[in-house]
Amino acid sequence: GYRDLNAIDTNMNDPLFSKQWYLINTGQADGTPGLDLNVAEAWELGYTGKGVTIAIMDDGIDYLHPDLASNYNADASFDFSSNDPYPYPRYTDDWFNSHGTRCAGEVSAAANNNICGVGVAFNSKVAGIRMLDQPFMTDVIEASSISHMPQVVDIYSASWGPTDDGKTVDGPRELTLQAMADGVNKGRGGKGSIYVWASGDGGSFDDCNCDGYASSMWTISINSAINDGRTALYDESCSSTLASTFSNGRKRNPEAGVATTDLYGNCTLRHSGTSAAAPEAAGVFALALEANPDLTWRDMQHLAVLTSKRNQLHDEVHQWRRNGVGLEFNHLFGYGVLDAGGMAKMAKEWKAVPERFHCVAGSVQEPRKVASDGKLVLTIDTDACQGKDNFVRYLEHVQAVVTVNASRRGDLNINLTSPAGTKSILLSRRPRDEDSKVGFDKWPFMTTHTWGEDPRGAWILEVGFRGDAPQRGVMKEWTLMLHGTQSAPYIDQIVRDYQSKLAMSKKQELEEELDEAVERSLKSLLSKS
Amino acid sequence: EEGIFTNHFLVELHEQTEDEAHQLATENGFDSARKLPFAKDLFHFYPKDLTQTRRRRSLQLRQRLEKDHRVKNVIQQEGFSRTKR
Secondary structure (H helix, E strand, O other), X not given: OOOOHHXXXXXXXXXXXXXXXXXXOOOHXXXXXXXXXXXXXXXXXXXXXXXXXXXXXXXXXXXXXXXXXXXXXXXXXXXXXXXXXXXOOOOOOOOHHHHHHHHHHHHHOOOOOOOOOOXXXXXXEEEEEXXXXXXXXXXXXXXXXXXXXOOOOOEEEEOEEOOOOOOOOEOOOHHHHHHHHHHHHHHHHHOOOEEEEEOOOXXXXXXXXXXXXXXXXXXXXXXXXXXXOEEOOOOOEOOOEEEEEEOXXXXXXXXXXXXXXXXXXXXXXXEOOHHHHHHHHHHHHHHHHHHOOOOOHHHHHHHHHHHXXXXXXXXXXXXXXEOOOOOEEEOOOEOOEOOHHHHHHHHHOOOOOOXXXXXXEEEEOOOEEEOOOOEEEEEEEEOOOOOOOOOOOEEEEEEEEEEEEEOOHHHEEEEEEOOOOOEEEEEOOOOOOOOOOOOEEEEEEEEOOOOOOOOOEEEEEEEEEOOOOOOOEEEEEEEEEEEEEOOOOOOOOOOOOOOOHHHHHHHHHHHHHHHHHHHHHHHHHHHHO | OOOEEEEEEEEEEOOOOHHHHHHHHHHOOOOEEEXXXXXXXXXXXXXXXXXXXXXXXXXXXXXXXXXXXXXEEXXXXXXXXXXEO
């Protein structure tokens, strides 16, 4: 992902611009030069978020802020906890309601107005959906927020979720699920609302696959790295994370934080947490949407997979690996750090991916004991519904819907290995989760790690314990759900960079399509003779 | 653990307009009603005191709503926690 920094002549007069290392990293605050979102390339192509509206679902936006007012979309803003069309952040004496304003600045802070910094998509419009400053959440408030004006709002950014205490298993309730399904099917004139989610701040004690929002197929779950590529420590890892952007929370250097707008016209250098990562991603997606407004919610995920860069991301715990079609991924960072320039360029010439199909690939319903030592190994051999209308040949998301009880839920480990040999950690140990009653009840663990693979063959689920004391459990059932396309999603795409993941994937698809055509014709010749 | 109940209600009506829903809400002591855009005939009934919570359901209020011929279904909203990241 390196570029010649001198080639970038993006100059802004905004006082914090030089401190926004996540936009252009020149090594400031002990960072790694070139490790950034590569927004300069997208800006130079003329993409700055014009015509795109991003909704920050949080505690409101200081819409009087001089760096936000010009980009604030008042018509698309609302407060669903109190039915209020003017969702200004409510006063608290501890600055608690600054979250939404800080997130908004990362996306849409105005450029060259000599105030604070610059948003990733500084010509986009930002809407404030205030739904987080009341003492409790309800399903109807969440559902109303996530489905607010879906023909006006293109991207919904959420920097919140179930408590990241390492022992919560929770996700969207019935009405909110219905609203999200409505959004991806009818939002943006049928192209689908784009939901961006901050993966979680529970660190090594938590697993974001226990968060039903981050692990939903309909949301793009984003993790964060700090300015030198290391994990931010609070990051939760899980197999549903698609990509990463940047935040802080590890370095003492005050300038290693995320520079953005703050309440009452202020600026800050200290925005942090995976909260800061989601709006950056929303800004990058806004640049891609300006390049190609016809992108569907799935196109956006394919582009994120294909253009994210490993760059200098460094995870002390999980290795970078390649899946069955050669796509490189990391359990913590997903497919890498978003590359705004790469994404906008590819989006410009992108052809919508083929229709999506869903296949229940198999199910194991007999209860099986999970012993305290060793592993329970369950296999489902599938043809991925081949020969039926809902055959899935090229994977996007894979879900293992699991019902399991354990004497200590936090000691459970669940891994899934695809026919191509890609091993995904669906659930890692959560040392603080001592639940022994509820377990997981039809919980849809999701992985993005097998993206593009051929799902036909044997899928292996391994369930075991890892902890200080012997535990026991019962695996009551698991069902394998495959989601993807029947025809090759990249075979018609235009390749400009022959070193790119797209070029590699397209070449692979051509070869496989050729092999399968030869096989089919041989079979038909043999059957004739 | 047991969850808390709020005074926000999800109310499903028989073919009512937003104004009629609003009138029904105020007749029953609510502050206002708002139609949910993504579903048919579903309304969010807002209480006058937005932040009040309770341990038990408001059976009386719910039964009064359910008796009204305009009402199809009533679901009192449970409160749960969501944290900023």
